[in-house]
Amino acid sequence: MTTATTPGANAAGAAAGLPAIEVYSTLTKKKAPLVTVRPGHVGMYLCGPTVYKPSHIGHMVGPVIFDTVKRHLGYSGWQVTWVVNITDVDDKIIAESAARGTTMARLAEEMTADYLANLASLGVAGIDHMPKATEHIGTIIAFIEGLIAKGCAYASDGDVYFDVTQDADYGKLTNRSVEQTQGEGGSTAERKRSAADFALWKKAKPGEPAWDSPWGPGRPGWHIECSAMSKALLGPHFDIHGGGLDLVFPHHENEIAQSESLHDCPMATFWMHNGLMQAAGGAAGKVGGRPRGADGTSGGGAAAGGDAAADVAAQTAAKISKSTGAEPFRNLLARHRPEAIRFLLLSTHYRSPIAFGEEPLGECARAMEAFERLFARFQRITGRSFHALPSRDRRAGDAAVAAAGGDVVALRAKFLAAMDDDFNTAIAMATLFDFVRVANKFIDSSALEKQPAPADVATLTAVMEVFRELTAVLGLFLVAPAAQPTAGDDDLVAKLMELVIEIRANARKAKDFATADLVRTKLTAAGILLEDRADGTGWVRKA
RNA sequence: GGCUCCGUAGCCAAGUGGCUAAGGCAGCGGAUUGCAAAUCCGCCAUCGUCGGUUCGACUCCGACCGGAGCCUCCA
Numbered sequence: 178m179t180t181a182t183t184p185g186a187n188a189a190g191a192a193a194g195l196p197a198i199e200v201y202s203t204l205t206k207k208k209a210p211l212v213t214v215r216p217g218h219v220g221m222y223l224c225g226p227t228v229y230k231p232s233h234i235g236h237m238v239g240p241v242i243f244d245t246v247k248r249h250l251g252y253s254g255w256q257v258t259w260v261v262n263i264t265d266v267d268d269k270i271i272a273e274s275a276a277r278g279t280t281m282a283r284l285a286e287e288m289t290a291d292y293l294a295n296l297a298s299l300g301v302a303g304i305d306h307m308p309k310a311t312e313h314i315g316t317i318i319a320f321i322e323g324l325i326a327k328g329c330a331y332a333s334d335g336d337v338y339f340d341v342t343q344d345a346d347y348g349k350l351t352n353r354s355v356e357q358t359q360g361e362g363g364s365t366a367e368r369k370r371s372a373a374d375f376a377l378w379k380k381a382k383p384g385e386p387a388w389d390s391p392w393g394p395g396r397p398g399w400h401i402e403c404s405a406m407s408k409a410l411l412g413p414h415f416d417i418h419g420g421g422l423d424l425v426f427p428h429h430e431n432e433i434a435q436s437e438s439l440h441d442c443p444m445a446t447f448w449m450h451n452g453l454m455q456a457a458g459g460a461a462g463k464v465g466g467r468p469r470g471a472d473g474t475s476g477g478g479a480a481a482g483g484d485a486a487a488d489v490a491a492q493t494a495a496k497i498s499k500s501t502g503a504e505p506f507r508n509l510l511a512r513h514r515p516e517a518i519r520f521l522l523l524s525t526h527y528r529s530p531i532a533f534g535e536e537p538l539g540e541c542a543r544a545m546e547a548f549e550r551l552f553a554r555f556q557r558i559t560g561r562s563f564h565a566l567p568s569r570d571r572r573a574g575d576a577a578v579a580a581a582g583g584d585v586v587a588l589r590a591k592f593l594a595a596m597d598d599d600f601n602t603a604i605a606m607a608t609l610f611d612f613v614r615v616a617n618k619f620i621d622s623s624a625l626e627k628q629p630a631p632a633d634v635a636t637l638t639a640v641m642e643v644f645r646e647l648t649a650v651l652g653l654f655l656v657a658p659a660a661q662p663t664a665g666d667d668d669l670v671a672k673l674m675e676l677v678i679e680i681r682a683n684a685r686k687a688k689d690f691a692t693a694d695l696v697r698t699k700l701t702a703a704g705i706l707l708e709d710r711a712d713g714t715g716w717v718r719k720a
Numbered sequence: 721g722g723c724u725c726c727g728u729a730g731c732c733a734a735g736u737g738g739c740u741a742a743g744g745c746a747g748c749g750g751a752u753u754g755c756a757a758a759u760c761c762g763c764c765a766u767c768g769u770c771g772g773u774u775c776g777a778c779u780c781c782g783a784c785c786g787g788a789g790c791c792u793c794c795a
């Protein structure tokens with residue numbers, strides 16, 4: 178295969194000789210060819226976390242998905258700049274730090290470190306910039322001044338608000354009108370001209386962290402940092418803006434309002450939103466979706482008639498969030514390999530909700546073992562480590578692809594077509610399973626484990642090189658599984674096992690199966706599995 | 721009440737206006753094995769319900785039922 182470029186591809190992509198890639202946008206509700214602001218370059222911004230508590234699994238979804246997006250685009254020839262912001266100034270951080278008796282800065286630093294460690298464990302490696310709100314206060318203030326100068330915002334008693342009535346197409350992302358929007362309530366409500374106006378700058382209360390501004394001491398509102406920092410790092414119009422589906426309103430709607438009012442150009446060409454984590458198995462305690470006005474504002478008669486229905490809903494899946502008491506991600510890592518978590522995140526289409534729990538994770542771990550058994554087979558046959566194979570990072574084909582045979586070439590094409598179609602990792606993953614089957618079948622049919630013919634070894638190596646290339650696009654199987662925890666007795670155990678296996682082999686040769694089976698049964702009970710293969714007996718620890 | 725999305729085999733989960741409706745887990749049958757394990761082969765769905773559009777729909781439209789998200793902080 179030389180190239181997967183489709184004739185009639187989008188102008189920018191085709192001009193640069195790049196494959197055509199379709200991307201879905203929440204704004205248009207359909208897929209469109211990836212045409213970029215600068216040909217061959219992709220600017221991508223993902224809304225990162227507010228760092229006030231340890232991150233949970235929900236915070237990992239976006240980064241893993243967009244890391245995969247970047248891997249695929251980079252592999253396909255684009256140059257990608259990926260920005261993930263850190264919100265390190267916010268009411269919640271202030272409240273939490275006060276409760277802990279520490280400072281906002283210290284808490285934010287601690288939680289940012291936790292977040293970064295979690296990302297690293299999942300193989301999220303492609304983030305180019307991680308701007309912090311507190312490091313861009315000047316940028317933010319300048320942005321707000323620009324909005325005021327254009328008549329899109331107004332100062333009010335130390336606060337600054339965005340005036341939604343000045344934005345003709347406010348609500349276009351989520352198809353809602355200003356009247357349908359309630360906006361922040363509480364004490365700020367009386368300082369706003371309309372309910373749907375939202376804060377760009379918040380006046381500091383006594384004792385709160387504050388920065389000087391033309392409107393007095395205060396701090397940025399929630400949405401403004403993303404508008405200001407994305408402009409600073411990616412420009413007023415960039416290519417992909419991502420985030421969780423729960424951020425579409427109000428966060429992204431308001432980002433669009435701010436940025437497009439100031440710049441008079443689209444903020445982002447594509448708005449990509451990932452589905453939210455659901456707790457699998459209905460174990461999560463759902464707080465409950467409340468009907469409009471059920472918060473004691475109105476007497477709430479007719480509208481809130483679904484108490485029984487709410488009880489039923491509590492038995493089914495519910496979004497994982499702070500309200501469901503999601504456990505810190507690092508606790509999860511104590512029970513599960515991070516690779517299995519990434520595997521699970523990518524096995525569902527990114528826009529769908531993902532059922533998360535012990536069962537699905539266990540299933541992924543088991544599925545990964547089938548892949549790793551193939552890697553071990555490959556290593557026994559060729560003496561080469563799958564993980565040390567060269568990983569081609571460009572999708573232009575080469576001799577190794579053709580040398581792997583027709584089945585592999587076809588699977589590779591299917592994989593790439595799936596990824597080109599709005600990053601369909603679910604189908605891409607399916608082809609990986611097909612891949613394992615093709616490789617195992619080849620090993621079986623050519624008796625590679627008994628008497629390896631050089632030509633067959635070369636073919637198998639070519640097959641595995643393609644496999645390595647594709648798994649790298651997904652960020653899977655990047656490193657060898659962690660060594661078994663054997664408490665430093667590896668050498669001794671290996672020698673003893675060698676002896677035991679030899680004795681058992683002699684017993685089998687003498688048709689003394691009672692002894693042979695006794696050995697195997699006892700070892701199994703001790704957590705060691707024996708496998709009698711064509712090329713000898715192997716063993717593996719199984720906790 | 722408003723705005724989105726979803727409902728595919730026992731479970732998870734892709735996908736399409738008409739060819740055999742991906743893949744995984746579980747299950748069943750077979751090959752292989754002394755027996756296992758691993759591996760391979762085969763089997764296992766008419767696509768929530770009811771209407772409509774169409775030569776033809778699981779895929780388009782409508783209604784209904786069920787579920788999720790957002791409308792207030794949330795990845």
